Amino acid sequence: MAIAGGGPAGAALAIELGRRGIRVNLYEKKRHPRLKACGEGLLPHGVAALCDIAGLPDAPRVRGLRFVAGEASADADFPDGFGLVVRRDWFDCWLFERAAATPNVDARMGTPYRPEGEPFTVGADGRNSIFHRRFEVRRPGRTRVGLSAHAIGLEGVNDRVEVFFHREGELYVAPTGGGETLVAALFHRERFRRDGITHLLRTIPAIRDRARRVELTSPVLAAAPLGLRLSRVVDERLLLIGDAAGAPDPITGDGIAMAMASVKPAADAIVSGDLASYQRVRLAMGRNAERLGRLLLAVSRAEGRTAHVLLRKRSLVTTLLDVALGRQPMNIRTLVKAAL
Numbered sequence: 318m319a320i321a322g323g324g325p326a327g328a329a330l331a332i333e334l335g336r337r338g339i340r341v342n343l344y345e346k347k348r349h350p351r352l353k354a355c356g357e358g359l360l361p362h363g364v365a366a367l368c369d370i371a372g373l374p375d376a377p378r379v380r381g382l383r384f385v386a387g388e389a390s391a392d393a394d395f396p397d398g399f400g401l402v403v404r405r406d407w408f409d410c411w412l413f414e415r416a417a418a419t420p421n422v423d424a425r426m427g428t429p430y431r432p433e434g435e436p437f438t439v440g441a442d443g444r445n446s447i448f449h450r451r452f453e454v455r456r457p458g459r460t461r462v463g464l465s466a467h468a469i470g471l472e473g474v475n476d477r478v479e480v481f482f483h484r485e486g487e488l489y490v491a492p493t494g495g496g497e498t499l500v501a502a503l504f505h506r507e508r509f510r511r512d513g514i515t516h517l518l519r520t521i522p523a524i525r526d527r528a529r530r531v532e533l534t535s536p537v538l539a540a541a542p543l544g545l546r547l548s549r550v551v552d553e554r555l556l557l558i559g560d561a562a563g564a565p566d567p568i569t570g571d572g573i574a575m576a577m578a579s580v581k582p583a584a585d586a587i588v589s590g591d592l593a594s595y596q597r598v599r600l601a602m603g604r605n606a607e608r609l610g611r612l613l614l615a616v617s618r619a620e621g622r623t624a625h626v627l628l629r630k631r632s633l634v635t636t637l638l639d640v641a642l643g644r645q646p647m648n649i650r651t652l653v654k655a656a657l
């Protein structure tokens with residue numbers, strides 16, 4: 318069988334299938350290491366799934382998140398385990414090499430996928446999958462744009478991923494090791510600006526003093542439009558995984574973790590032929606992430622006093638974290654419990 322796309326989803330699935338004795342041709346059109354626009358945070362449930370599939374990469378660990386809105390802030394530590402900050406050029410290459418070293422996997426870098434009459438294909442080719450023409454794909458009404466880069470000279474970076482909510486956009490800061498920091502920003506299209514990362518670093522009061530000596534060390538990469546929903550992710554001879562199967566707004570920080578968590582259900586479905594079971598699990602994950610994304614966007618848009626009140630509501634912050642970690646479903650009951 319063939320896997321189109323050698324990013325985290327495709328490489329991890331190739332490892333899992335190869336280990337189960339299934340012969341896989343893994344196609345990656347680019348050459349690793351390559352940079353990728355991303356916030357580079359891997360949430361603990363994604364770390365646990367990755368460990369099971371490929372082992373633990375040597376990447377900086379984080380113990381939780383820190384949300385900041387205006388003068389309010391809230392720390393939310395992961396109840397179990399730790400997150401990782403995975404520099405995508407390094408991480409994607411590490412995982413692809415592990416796939417290439419797995420028995421039964423023929424990993425072909427620099428080779429775009431072309432159908433060769435395989436009995437079964439996996440689409441792991443990201444947000445702009447070539448397989449989307451066969452499926453109904455919905456995108457959010459308001460276009461969102463993401464930027465990411467790396468920097469040195471940012472002071473006070475610690476072992477929590479920092480998320481700054483600001484009326485112009487959201488800014489993410491996370492340690493990537495060796496004194497370098499990931500800096501990413503998300504915008505609604507009408508607020509987007511090319512220099513958005515440095516602009517937010519200079520504009521957000523809670524970080525601008527720490528950012529006086531910042532120098533970017535990698536090119537600023539952009540991705541748009543963000544957010545993508547599918548109502549089906551399998552057909553008779555095809556299964557979609559990772560962003561190809563639907564990508565929540567990156568405000569959830571959940572894309573890679575969701576890809577990792579879908580690998581075993583996908584492999585089970587391919588081995589047993591019960592593709593519908595995978596579809597159920599993957600669509601449920603996607604719905605949860607999407608609802609979480611909508612709520613976080615609402616928090617982000619809430620300015621001044623509202624954001625302040627939301628972040629001060631400890632039970633809401635821990636519930637949002639639980640939902641992001643897949644420990645609670647995102648529904649009305651969860652929200653009501655959190656609000657009481």
Ligand SMILES: Cc1cc2nc3c(=O)[nH]c(=O)nc-3n(C[C@H](O)[C@H](O)[C@H](O)COP(=O)(O)OP(=O)(O)OC[C@H]3O[C@@H](n4cnc5c(N)ncnc54)[C@H](O)[C@@H]3O)c2cc1C
Nearest residue numbers: 322324325326346356357358430443463559560567572573
């Ligand atoms: C700004 C931004 C911030 C983000 N922040 C986070 C975060 O903090 N945490 C998180 O978990 N997620 C985050 N995400 C989401 C995360 O980047 C994705 O969920 C993740 O990359 C999905 O992995 P994937 O393997 O499905 O797809 P991709 O990483 O997109 O990999 C797909 C691969 O397929 C290859 N390909 C494409 N077409 C073909 C073809 N025809 N033939 C062969 N190969 C092909 C591509 O070259 C690519 O290497 C963010 C995304 C953005 C845009």
